[in-house]
Amino acid sequence: MTCVDIQQAISSALDGEDAPDVRGHLASCAECGRFEAACLGVAETYRAAVLASDRVLRKLDAPRARPRFPLALAAALLLAAFALPSSKPAPEPKAAAPIAIEIPDLPASLRGEMDVDLLAVARDLPLRLGDPWPADEVLPRSVAE
Amino acid sequence: MGHGCGDGPDDALATRARDGCKTCLARLYERHRHAVARYVFEAFVRTFDVALDIEDEVWKRVVENIGGWTGDRPFRAWLLAIARNHALNCLRHERRAPELPAPPDVPSPLDALTSAESRDAAVRLVRALPEELREVFVLRVVFDLAPRVLAEMLEVPLSTIRGRLFRARKLLAESVSHDVR
Numbered sequence: 001m002t003c004v005d006i007q008q009a010i011s012s013a014l015d016g017e018d019a020p021d022v023r024g025h026l027a028s029c030a031e032c033g034r035f036e037a038a039c040l041g042v043a044e045t046y047r048a049a050v051l052a053s054d055r056v057l058r059k060l061d062a063p064r065a066r067p068r069f070p071l072a073l074a075a076a077l078l079l080a081a082f083a084l085p086s087s088k089p090a091p092e093p094k095a096a097a098p099i100a101i102e103i104p105d106l107p108a109s110l111r112g113e114m115d116v117d118l119l120a121v122a123r124d125l126p127l128r129l130g131d132p133w134p135a136d137e138v139l140p141r142s143v144a145e
Numbered sequence: 146m147g148h149g150c151g152d153g154p155d156d157a158l159a160t161r162a163r164d165g166c167k168t169c170l171a172r173l174y175e176r177h178r179h180a181v182a183r184y185v186f187e188a189f190v191r192t193f194d195v196a197l198d199i200e201d202e203v204w205k206r207v208v209e210n211i212g213g214w215t216g217d218r219p220f221r222a223w224l225l226a227i228a229r230n231h232a233l234n235c236l237r238h239e240r241r242a243p244e245l246p247a248p249p250d251v252p253s254p255l256d257a258l259t260s261a262e263s264r265d266a267a268v269r270l271v272r273a274l275p276e277e278l279r280e281v282f283v284l285r286v287v288f289d290l291a292p293r294v295l296a297e298m299l300e301v302p303l304s305t306i307r308g309r310l311f312r313a314r315k316l317l318a319e320s321v322s323h324d325v326r
Contacts (some may be wrong), residue, residue: 036320049264
């Protein structure tokens with residue numbers, strides 16, 4: 001096997017794939033040893049850098065000039081409560097009555113990104129029911145009861 | 146199997162989200178909300194704000210399309226495939242050059258792997274890779290997607306993924322050797 005073959009085997013092994021045992025070659029070939037060390041070193045350092053990146057987290061947590069996705073998610077989830085398919089036929093429409101839609105529990109880190117005032121408005125938004133209602137099993141308890 | 150609403154592995158949550166459980170959908174968002182922007186930023190775009198714009202749209206598409214989730218690939222791969230398609234579309238339509246600027250002066254990278262300088266150097270080395278190599282390297286190393294999953298996600302043969310990963314590593318190793326020399 002050439003050094004290129006050996007290095008391809010090292011690369012495959014790093015990906016968890018079957019590869020020939022190259023330890024014997026590595027013991028005597030400085031170039032392939034450096035290749036393996038560099039692959040491991042750069043990958044681990046890069047992974048650590050990205051996952052721990054202050055830059056990413058700071059950006060995500062920084063106040064934003066305009067509402068971003070978490071608010072859109074809240075709105076989309078409200079819509080999804082009506083639009084997503086259910087496994088049961090819709091029950092008979094209930095009498096119109098104001099209800100509160102429950103926003104699923106969100107972690108503190110996510111709540112921190114949301115516009116709290118708007119979210120509170122969304123959570124307590126009174127809705128009148130007229131359309132077919134989703135199956136109870138997909139509804140938050142406070143709505144299903 | 147034994148998991149309650151909002152609990153369990155990604156694919157189980159995705160299946161329940163597909164069937165209408167918005168708590169499971171919210172849980173998936175909570176778990177993976179950072180992944181989209183991170184992937185798009187590391188693989189395609191120059192600024193994080195652009196990555197965040199793309200992230201917004203991707204999650205909206207996830208909400209709209211979760212009903213089409215089939216479970217034939219891991220949820221994370223499905224999510225990142227949506228992100229990839231949308232990022233490439235954005236880059237095409239807005240004529241943003243996906244290539245990153247040439248890295249500035251790269252300091253000696255691997256003399257102290259735990260130092261912040263080395264982390265920055267590793268990031269610069271990876272960002273200097275050609276896009277098609279950088280993308281698979283990021284998906285493999287950061288998101289831990291197996292080559293087989295990458296091949297399905299990027300719709301290329303497994304041998305192509307193996308080749309890209311090898312070429313990425315070869316270039317990185319050469320860059321390290323060059324800097325250390």
